[in-house]
Amino acid sequence: MPVGRWTLPILITLLATSAGSVAAAGPIPQTEPSPTTAWHDGALRTGPAGLVGRSDLVQEGPAWRAYQAMPLGNGVLGAAVWAEKGFSAQLNRVDTFPDLESAGRLVVPGLDPLMRAADYKGRLALYDGQLVQSGGGMSARSYVRADADQFVLEVTGADPGKTQTADLKLWPGRTPTTSAAGAVAALAETFKDDASGGVAGAVAAVTARARDVSASVVDPLTVRLTFRPNRDGSFRLVVGVPSYKGGDVKTAARHAVVEAHSNHLAWWHDFWAKAAPMRITSADGTGEYVENLRTLQLYTMAASMRGPVPSTHGAVVRMFSSSQDQADWDQDAYWHFNLRMLVSANLGADIGDLNAPYFDFYLDQAAAMKEWTSTHWTGARGICVPEFLRYDGTADGCDNTSEPNYTTRILSSGAELVNNIWQQYRYTGDRALLNRSYPLMREVADFYLSALTPGEDGYLHLEHVNALEVQWDTNDPTPDLAGMRVIFPIVADLASARGDDAFAGQLREAVGKLPPFRTVQRGGEEVLAWSGTDEEAHNTQNPEMEALWPWGLFDETSALMQATFRQRVYPQDKDWGMDATWAARLGQSDEVKRLLLKGIADFQIYPNGFTVHRPGQEAVRNHSFYNEWGGVVTTGLQEALVQSYDGVVDVAPAWPSDWDVSGAVQIEGGHRISTEVKDGVPNLVGIEAGSKDTLRVRNPWPGQQVRVIDEHGRAVVAPTTADVLTVPVAAHASYVVERVAVPLSSFRFVPLTGAPANAVKTVGNRMLGVPASEPPLASDLVSVRTPEKLSNLVKAQTGAPIYVDRSYTITDLPAQLAGQALVPGANDDSKSTGPVDYITLELSQPATVYVAFDPRGEGDWWPEWLSSFTRTGETVGTTDQRLILFKRDVPAGQLALGANSGIVDKGNSTYLTFVTSR
Template sequence: MTALRLTLPLLAALLTVGATAVPPASSTPPEQGTTAWRDGALQGDTAGLVSRSDLVQEGPAWRSYQAMPLGNGVLGASVWAEKGYSAQLNRVDTFPDLKSAGRLVVPGLGSLMRADDYSGRLALYDGQVVQSGGGLTARSYVRADADQFVLEVTGADPSQVQTADLKLWAGRTPAVSANGGVAALAETFHDEASGSITGAVAALTAQAQGVTASVVDPLTVRLTFRPRADGSFRLVVGVPSYRGGELRTAARRAVVESPSHHLDWWHAFWDKAAPMRITSADGSGEYVENLRTLQLYTMAASMRGDVPSTHGAVVRMFSSSGDQADWAQDSYWHFNLRMLVSANLGAGIGELNSPYFKFYLDRAELMREWTRTHWKGGEGLCLPEFMRYDGTGDGCDNMQEPSWTRRILTSGPELVNNIWQQHRYTGDTALLNRSYPLMRDVARFYLSAMTTGADGYLHLEHVNALEVQWDTSDPVPDLAAMRVIFPLVADLATSRGDTALAKQLRDAVGKLPPFRTVQRGGEEVLAWSGTDEESHNTQNPEMEALWPWGVFDETSELMQATYRQRVYPQDKDWGMDSTWAARLGLSDEVKRLLLKGIADFQIYPNGFTVHRTGQEAVRNRSFYNEWGGVLTTGLQEALVQSYDGIVHVAPAWPRDWDVAGSVQIEGGHRISTEVHDGVPTVVGIQAGSRDTLKLRNPWPGQQVRVVDSHGRVVVGGTPADLVTLQTAPGTSYTLERVAVPLSSLTFAPLAGQPASAVKTVGNRVLGITRSEPPLLSDLVSVQSPEKLTNLVKAQVGAPIYVDRSYTVTELPGALNGQALVQGSNDDSKATTPPDYLTLNLTRPATVYVAFDPRGENVWWPSWLSSFTRTGETVGTTDQRLVLFKRDVPAGQLSLGPNSGVSGKGNSTYVTFVVPR
């Protein structure tokens, strides 16, 4: 049994002064109950608890949007079952476009994927995808300790020749190499704007028999081999950074293996991360728990390099869609990173914030120069909301017209506050010392940007209220930010002898204007800013005063009303509405918003999300992960809060979700509790520093006390609303009801079993359900385009497009069960190339094409005249399509694009092939 405890240094002796022994339990029969809190920690089986959230594959992930993510913080992979077995490999640092290092394809694993007894899972505790079927097993992982992707297979036929391809796609220009048993692709990327050169090698080798490497074409290299005598083989793809040089040497080095500590790393990570087990009658609690665990996994798998992995909320290193991605992959929006930082802190994995801090601190001097040249009259440092990896940005600029991000100033104060919180949560003094010049200069910039008005207040003018209002004054986020960072920077300045700056900042706090209020929905609420400029985006600037800045709390009627009347309730995946609800003590709202967010955004079965509502997984190929940070932060704040200097336990926890879990707070303390029907059993405190903790009594009006890990009462029985505890680092404490002491509760360690089925909430799914595999045809194959190469069995319910969710509703009998070549609706207006679709036919066949009737005499292409109209139609959930046919001989057949008129076209045609 593994104790679920945070590893903390024993920095001082146990606190013993004033301690008294716990008296015997009352003779009154105690309230019945159980607890996992013992020996100063929540006790339980870490592996079992984490594996509750495994993503189960009841059937293979045939589609790329179903891919399972793997990573080590720098190298990422997405694994799915297309063409037998596919894994796309992506590094976090191939700027400016973060292009993929290549795709590994192993056709010989098709029999595993198609086996009747197939099973698979993303095993989170081990950081692996594990699959089995037909006597074969496959284990995939990105090594936690090396930039190498590994595929281990057992149960293969030793006499059967296998191939493994590394391939890229049209538009790429890699160098290729095949030497002995190592095949490699490599490409470098030169950024003209910054002059930087980045790139990656993808080098493939195998531990097998008779391994030979070859170059298939300019975009593909191949290994050919036979499994070892015991039926096993092992593929290793090394994917290091590459900036040019002799490829064969780089490839050989890339696949050299050191002793692996992969499992050790992942197990240590999970032993440290704060656990949270949620149970509910309807399964929604378990689903939310699964998403939180996935968020922690995603952070561990993606945030360990020199730069953050998230660009505009897209986590590119887990892409399975070639080089396609939303937003600018060479740049970062600070607004899409902040929820990841807060989630990591509360989960006790603050070290994974390192890429975030490193990215901005490494570019501090560049940001100072940017401020000097782009903000007239500005001093110090303004952090652009939108900043490129080279330190240039679109923000902190008052010399051009206002725009989305150009005059957002609050990214800098948020960085300052996050540095301070990181220090408070983790004790990282080195980070604070390194960061002080930046923190000082962000505060100095604000002092330089304000002017004194006729009312005597200091005002910010011609700035943004986030992306909502442009060219406004005194935005709520800025006023709240200055109220928080000015005092803390002043204290740091004083400790460093900069008394003049400290005085300036303290004086400025007293001159900040009050928050403006307006009437909305019949209630007085906070305004967005000092003016009523029109809105450009759907953020709620006024709610920023609650989170991240915490200048109001649940007792504020103004804040409660502002929340009720906010203009844009959680319509994007960035919305921190559930955290705002938690801080206002609205437990029902917390649950409603989390489940609404799942319904609105979580369209992918791997747990990733999209940016806004109404999207389809088959159509949107970018995996977003900021919603995971939103959900995790909201859950953690609902269970434990401390932002106002008082520890609140279960202040907004949904009553019908039972939970056993821990949350990290300031001071490095870990607060653990178990909540049943909305009521905590006990509260455990693992102290991370010498501190004075103030805890709100979780059982109002009841006598409570605090007992240390040696059984001594350190705070005697009291019904007070507030309990004060002096903590010593490395010591654990229990806050308990006198009438229901810990000793009266039955010890029941937290247990968990690996997930055995996909999870569902409404129409959302975590895991892969069994589905119809791509059709294997001995009659036809698609040569190009590659995106249409997966054939489908023609039948009612079959998908007709690779990029839409429309399906067949009715088919002529001659087509049922035959080969269907799906269309791509993104190409509906395509008029080129003339050989848009190329088929290879092994024998004579009848080829049918089904066209959108809206194109007749409008945009139908001329090549369609070589087909005969059948008088039949194909029913779909999109359009009823008109059917044409043509008898063709064996060999190659090319069909043209969907449209014959530039700029016109509706739904794309689909193709059926029937033997003659």
């Protein structure tokens, strides 16, 4: 029901006069402002466009660097968009296995005037799933269609008489088939997986809705469209990127760019209307920042998790890559540990349908996993779910026939998968998924039964297995003991319901024979142990904390768990750390805030909100966008606002007191719990029931008299001061938990909305959005033909970056170089001894070329080609190293410069190149 259907006076009148309504409390003194609520007509009412717009990524200046790229996607096709060469968009599919190679990069030079305009404005508009940019009388709107594998760029304000080009290009090492036919240009490539024999690939085909469109092949890696804008200055580029496994490229390309009616905006608006809202405000701006990260995570899930397989590989979301084909970890495989926080975050945000790729992937590989288990785990029955599982079902895990390593003997991934299936059913009511999954759930439980060994102490033990990646050959890992305690009863009940009483009996008997959790002394306190033994650590996870989340076997009342949290060995040193969720479950609101802000400082190095794996990294040096921290943030915020894992709905159990919040969280049963918290105190608690149920709700105002009314104002729970309320709910009905002294009728209705962001957001030295920066230098004198990574010229001046892969800058330089063209170096090539044409310059007129070399190489690794230059006696100061300057006068034409080093495996900082006219 839309906001405003009832006016406030009518609402108050109805609440006051409905049959069976409870008596209202005394009026609030008129001298005090009326408290407000967004709860109206049975729901927390929002204006999604304004609320979501608060988290838009504002570009105060263009994203000149690839690491600043903005993500667009439809769950199968992703794009990273930035301003290099005027306009660049790298296109990536979720399924080009085994290495997830990009389909190519779209480059539109004619948008350079827009990007360089003094009045440039840009934003990633999350509500619309679009990147919108304007400047110099031009506008550009780009998006990946929500309903088709097509990237679209719509431009207005272009010069109708000026010819434009649009290139699709790949890079050295790729071997595409090129095609140019009429108004369609295309690249196509297939990839054969030697391990599985599978073939995958993609076509990238571009056409233009413009005048005089023609396609051509530029070189083996590049195709081009040439066209003129329409007479009104508009043009539209459509790049279709379908899956491709071979065949006629021209036909595939022609089909790829056919456009049907677009439901793009409708899809995104429907998505945001369904997602559970959350607005956070604070005096220091940190609340708004974490709200933005949560909204960005929901956006990322909608833009990346709608395909046949998950989009995250080792936490890298390859669909949004802007770094050609470079990526961390194995892009053909999945680590379960890096997916689990995405599943939990989606459930709490009521976007659980986006977990489908996760479930489909494991269910589709059930037969392969069973075969793997039978051949790689001696004595096993059932299915062991490998922690590391390749897209084709082969694994590096669940293997006791080889030496233990990081993943070979992790068993708890299977227990988590079973629990996630069960939670998905409980949150969404998806019985079809549960029925489809039961055979797998049974097989996982049976594997555990087969792996347990009776001990002389009367307990059943797991022996020679992993405690996550921390301990490689231990007994009774805490994650597995906790997992079996949770999933055995679940699977037993499902088995009984299917008439499999014998198996159910085995599971119930086994639960009673699992050993107790081992404890040890750490930091002078008794704490949970990682496992039953004390093997050394190989990674920095905290296996003992798994008993709290995901398994929920302890709560804030456990002194043992509180001590275990205080004494955990590896407090949040990787972006996978669920420390904020653990703090929330332990009721530690200050720690929730501290840990989230610490994680932002440690991991969130990219202005698009993506992160890196560990602290101390620089955006310019990394090649991968990680998104598991977004799942960590989202899960932590949702658990801090509403918890229900222990069977009691607890509102704001760990919400930081200096973050005010209005929001909702989905819980088991499909119920949405809403509240608004100011200064640490909720105003009301709304319940939108997803099913017939009886909820146990903790009194949000301990000791105060509360009651529960339904959507008609009728009493469901009479006034009480009980600590826990028992609330019967009917499916699709709504209820309010209110204080008797401050009833719903005393609140003034104000919908939950906001205004789109208008500036870059910052917390410390981290930011969301792109600040204005110096554009690449446009030079009539020099251009870089090769390599492409060095082709963006820099204006030589104090503060200018000197490398494309480091953050060092110029501190001082000779006067004749100020304002001149600088060809930055690539410090990753500091030991390069490659060809003499490492850099090829194109000079339009005679010039003086300067090179600045690291003095540590003199008499050692300086290359032979440097002898053709003359030492000037001057130096260039940088934040890295003071460099010695050489020069050489050269004629117009091409000039080749060699690699940095003349000695194999030697070299320090890479040289810089300056060009001046003469």
